[in-house]
Amino acid sequence: MNRLIKKANVLVEALPYIRTFRGKTVVVKYGGHAMTDAPLKERFAQDVVLLKYVGLNPVIVHGGGPQIDKMLDRLGIEAKFRHGVRVTDAATMEIVEMVLAGKINMEITDLINRHGGSAVGLSGKDGGLILSKPLTAKAWAESLEKDLGEADGDFGLVGDIETINPSLLHKLQEDHYIPIIAPIGTDYEGNTYNINADLVAGSIAAALKAEKLLMLTDVKGIRDANGRHLSTVSRKDVQRMVKKGVIGEGMLPKVHACLDALEGGVRKAHIIDGRVPHAILLEVFTDKGIGTEIVA
């Protein structure tokens, strides 16, 4: 009996959050490192479907960096990175699009549908969702607020986001679909671009004026210089930690995408551990939440 009462209490704890967030948009960035084992993927899908069933509007933006690396390796193409960005030539772009839009996007769409949701897979090409231009080293340094030294060449077919046209997403949401977005962009000349998925998630969240942006990754959140977990981090903290080299690598675009999203009108941004089962539900529907909240 006690166990049953506990179960009821868990549901009741979620009630105020369900009431507050009904009809609101939650953008979830599902990182390549968080898509690890099959049971975790199932739990991710359950969480997304549950959000939808209780009246929220989840929108998923996925990554797939490790999966692209694996495919490049299989095909004997060397993966090259500069300042955390995949240098993308035409051959690499073909593989990036195949893996992100052709494979991962369809897997996530199928997974969510099998759990009772109505997911629709898209890339930034659909409905002119992501208009892009080439990312320059200067623009990348600016968006990370970091001195990257000499602007040593460009990144090839890596995209910077020019505009997000969210009209297709609004239509899908009106019809109760869950959009699943691959971080691929296009320009008016028909070029295809590879875009960092964190940046896409931040810009989509801002364009939708989302209630929340959740970045699922493979760490508990942000660590300080002593390896301690931080539950809240401000722009000033970020600037200080980036300068000291405490925040680096893949965490850099994540925190900046969160800060830009907050500036763009998103209410809350969190970096959470996608390795924790039901990380999304724990963040959205509990008093304590998990991970690191980024505040403007």
Ligand SMILES: Nc1ncnc2c1ncn2[C@@H]1O[C@H](COP(=O)(O)OP(=O)(O)O)[C@@H](O)[C@H]1O
């Ligand atoms: N201060 C920090 N706190 C936590 N993680 C950090 C920090 N600085 C760098 N990182 C690194 O950032 C990584 C997350 O980025 P990334 O691997 O690109 O994730 P994803 O594939 O989910 O986008 C972590 O695994 C960690 O190694």
Ligand SMILES: CC(=O)N[C@@H](CCC(=O)OP(=O)(O)O)C(=O)O
């Ligand atoms: C330009 C650039 O670096 N694009 C990324 C896109 C995928 C991504 O961002 O995946 P994660 O979120 O799993 O890291 C890449 O090619 O790996």
